[in-house]
Amino acid sequence: MTSASTDTPAAAGASGAPDVSGAADISGASGAAEYLRLDEQYGAHNYHPLPVVIAEADGARVTDVDGRHYLDFLAGYSALNFGHRHPRLVAAATEQLGRVTLTSRAFHHDQFGPFCRELAELTGTERVLPMNSGAEAVESAIKIARKWAYEVKGVPAEQAEIVVAGGGFHGRTTTIVSFSTDESARGGFGPFTPGFRITPYGDAAAVEAAISERTAAVLVEPLQGEAGVVVPPEGYLKAVRRSCDEHGALLIADEIQSGLGRTGELLACEHEGVRADLYTLGKALGGGILPVSAVVGRDDVLGVLRPGEHGSTFGGNPLACAVGREVVAMLATGEFQRRSRELGAHLHARLGELVGRGVTEVRGRGLWAGVQLAPGGPTGREVSEALAARGVLCKETQDTTLRIAPPLVIGRDELDTGLDAISEVLHQE
Structure with missing residues (x-):
């Protein structure tokens, strides 16, 4: 499956690599300027986006307000798989919009049960807790793990610990940044939530040493995205397990x-x-249409939650479940995992x-x-700006890493067009 168009991006033929000084060409003296001004004046400055103002999109392609x-090549950090x-x-979204979009969890609706069943069957798990954002899923998993530790493992009250990995990125809530090793995520936001022990990513021996009788869980990314698409040493996950x-x-x-599907398998x-025992899912689960996340896993672990102890007004809403069900159906064919591989x-x-x-x-797996x-x-x-001037959108992470994650529907010709632009920008004699 390819995206709708195979035309070369308008700016992709630009040359002059390795000169990366063409950033001003992205927005130019154009209709984008007013949108950028409004963003600068009224928006909180918590992001530093490229000066590209997208107005339309289809498949693996986007069009800005001036028709460029x-x-x-970023796919919404995997939200647009x-x-x-x-x-x-x-x-799926349109059909559900014509029926019912929100009930809150005060009532049942006809999409919730089927969504939970289908997602559990796809992932080989037993129970599903739908939420909205990825950070909410991680926060939920932390709460569940702590409650399980007190009620099942027998950890003394208020003493549960969770072992995590340095360099990880799990969201930006106060609790999550409490165990971040990225000072830009932490600086100025304390005091922080206790109960976390940080170990070097990929160091299984450090995880083993950090675990104690008070350990509720080890929380880890199978691949670290924000850290620069870092793949752990072979055997790390098995040793942690x-x-x-x-x-x-x-x-x-x-x-x-x-x-x-991002790495070529359903789950990395x-x-x-x-x-x-528990997985946190999000981003692609909403199909690039709305935020959908979930904690999925063992029945005896998620089963520690009782009515009134955790919830979300929008979590598991009918529209989210309808879109999520279609995402599950698409992944169940294996097509997108195969394309990624x-x-x-x-x-x-x-x-x-x-x-x-x-x-x-170059690190990573799949697309x-x-x-x-x-x-x-x-x-x-600078590389991201030069690529945007050539008609390819991706973004840096950790200043010195270019993160590349095209939608899984991208065509090979489109992929090569983007890779040609990257080669032009990075080539040095």
Whole structure:
């Protein structure tokens, strides 16, 4: 399956690499300027977006307010795994919009039970807690793990600990940034929530050493996205699973970015044959249409929740469930996982050719890559701006890594067009 158009992006033919000084060409003296002014004047400055004002989108392509076309190589940080406005997802949302969109959980509705069953069957789990944002799913998993520790494991009240990994990204709520090692996420937001022990990502021995009789769970990303698409050493997840089993702790896998087909498997844990006790899902679960997240996992763990102890007015609403059900149906075919594997192999092969030419390393799995830029060269921001001037949209992370994650519906020709632009920008004689 490809996105609707195979035309070359309007700006993709620009040349002059490795010159990355063309950022001003993105917005230009155009209709975008007023939108950028309004954003600057009235919007909170919690993001530093590229000066591209998107007005329309379809498949793997977007169009700005001045009619310039771009390839989307970021896919909403995996929220757009199925591309922009996928016809099946739009149809599911449209049909549900004509029926009922919100009931709150004060009442039952006809989409909730089927959604929970279908998502549980897809993921091989037993129970589902629908929420909205990814951060809400992680917060929910933390609460559940603590409650399980007190009621089932027998940890003394208020003493439960959760072991986490440095460099991780799980959201931006106060509790979650309490165990972030990114000072830009933490600075000025304390005091912080206690109860977390931080270990180096990929260090299974450190996890084993950190676990105690008070440990409720180990929370880890199978691949770290915000850290630069970091793949852990082979055997890390298996060793963490073994430590959890030996010490009676839960394993929570944050698959909000890595799950639902992004890495070539339904869940990234499958690359090591590991099963978690709880998974947090989000982003792609809403099909790029609305926020949908969930905690899925063991019945005896999620079963510690009782009426009144946790909830969300919008969590599991009819519209979210209808879209989520269609996402589940699409993933159940295996088509998108296969596309990620096949196109991902091509992506990594071509990016690998850039090592030594402005790039020191390429990491990732499936249609997800972190391109580590060479010291002394252009920054990730400069490369992102130069690519936007060539009609390709992606974004830096950690200043020196280019994060590439096209929609899984992208065509091979579109993928090559974007990779050609990346090669132009990064090529150094």
